Amino acid sequence: MSAEPDGIEPPHPPSSSRTHLVRRWQAAAAVVVVAAAVTATVLAAGSGGGSPRTDAKATAPADGLRHTAVEVSTGTCGRGWSRPQAGTQVFDLHNTSGTASEVDLTDPRTGRIFGEVEGLAPGTTRPMTVDLGSGSYAFKCLQDDTDAVTGPTVVVAGRQPQGPAAAPVNQHDLIPPTLAYQKWVGQRIGELAAGTGTLKADIDRGDLAAARRDWLPAHLVYERMGAAYDTFGDADAAINGTVARTPGAVDDPDFAGFHRIEYGLWHGESAASLRAPAAALDSAVRTLRDGWSEARMDPAAMGLRAHEIIENAEQFELTARTDYGSGTNLATARANVDGTRAILGQLRSLLVPRDAGLAKLDAALDRTQAALDAQQHGGTWTPVDRLTHAQRQQINADFGDLLEQLAPVAAIFEVRRTA
Structure with missing residues (x-):
């Protein structure tokens, strides 16, 4: 494999298909407890078991914050919080029951x-860090395996503004935007079929110059549909599969789709050798198009996908791992930004009242898009390995900030149990 571009440290080895990526954000969400409040850095990191402290000993010299021990069980949910105060503080949650539990700190009137x-886990204690203002909690x-239990209401007096909070999202909330996105994807698959048909026709008549011209527009249509890749199933590998950047890997008979054709077009292969891959690509796209009306996307995954699209772009496009000769990774990354905008557009009505940092997210999208657009010159794109150090650093920084702004979206749209 060639050296990675300056400023990028690849977190994972390449996969044969993006459908099979290790989902770093999804995995992190399972072990790092993310607060529903999207503008707060409210993270509840796991800790070992131990006996909870009493409210009378509610100090923690290590972090300088007020600590309050709170019991978690069906019979004692919330017991221990008897001296409410405003401000940033830590609740040390101790599960005294015999089963695992989820614990939320809510506004009992609104459910936020x-x-x-x-x-x-049973017998363990973990911290919940929150910023509380005046109000009821x-x-x-x-x-x-039990019904939800709400503990006693605790009132924080005064007039201090409440800290970040978000209303939970349920499955029913996500069904309308999911259906709307599925319809949008269906329209894009129609465009994709037109593009692969043109690409196939170019190769069939031996016009490889036209094929090189028409390859990228068709490929970018596919790259804008990132939130649907998992729903595509095996079609993803047939349409956009990759292989390792090692000698001989491109000869794998399972290497198919856009990148297989890209390799041939930019490495001197004949039209005759590319006719079968082009026909297979076009057939896979048309099969996907014809069966899309029967597909069902998972509403619960919608928020996570927005983050994954950009994460995958950072991992695969900004490192040029998926460059098989065309040098168009930055164009793909730009299409991925469009794909993130598409999914966020469907979720926006739910996001607006829940994400106080939405303006920062929009600004991060704009900056990232502008940084990529600056690398397009008369229809051609700067290859990643020809970026200057400053350009690379700027694009890397913009993607890093965008990922940070997108992370709370995944937390907001995690479907939560409320009863």
Whole structure:
């Protein structure tokens, strides 16, 4: 494999298909408890078991914050919080029951969530860090195989503004935007079929110059549909599969789709050798198009996909791992930004009242798009390995900031149990 571009440290080896990527954000969400409040850095990191402290000993010299021990069980949910105060503080949640539990700190009137801890094992204690203002609060304990239990309401006096919070999202909330996105994808698959048909026709008549011209527009149509890749199933590998950047890997008979054709077009292969791959690509796209009306996307995954699209672009496009000769990774990354905008557009009505940092997210999208657009010159794109150090650093920084702004979206749209 060639050296990675300056400023990028690849987190994972390449995969044969993006459908099979290790989902770093999804995995992190299982072990790092992310607060529902999207503008706060409210993270509940796991800790070992131990006895909870009493409210009378609510100090923690190590972090300088007020600590309050709170019990978690069906019979004692929220017990221990008897001296409420405003400000940033830590609740040390101790599960006294015999089953694992999720714990939310909520506004009992509106259901808004200020903090969340998932997977609190029996006998263990974990912290929940929150920023509380004046208002009413209650812990909700959601233990496995039992109904949710809401503890006593605690009132924080005064007039201090409440900290970040977000209303939970349920499956029904996500069905309309999911259906709308599926319809949008169906329209794009129609465009994709037209593009692969043109590409096939170019190769069939032996016009490889036209094929090189028409390859990128068709490929970018596919790259804008990133939130649907998992729903595509095996079609993803047939349409956009990759192989390792090692000697002989491109000869793998399973290497198919856009990148297989890209390799041939930019490495001197004959039209005759590319006719079968072009026909297979076009057939896979048309099969996907004809069966799309029967596909069903998972509403619960919608928020996560917005983050994954950009994460994958950072991992695969900014490192040129998926460059098989055309040098168009930055064009692909730009299409991925369009793909993220497409999914966020469908979720926006739910996101606006829940994400106080939405303006920062929009600005991050604009900056990233502008940085990529600056590398397009008269219809051609700067290859990643020809970026200057400053250009690379700027694009890397913009993607890093965008990922940071997108991470809360995944937390907001995690479907939560409320009963």
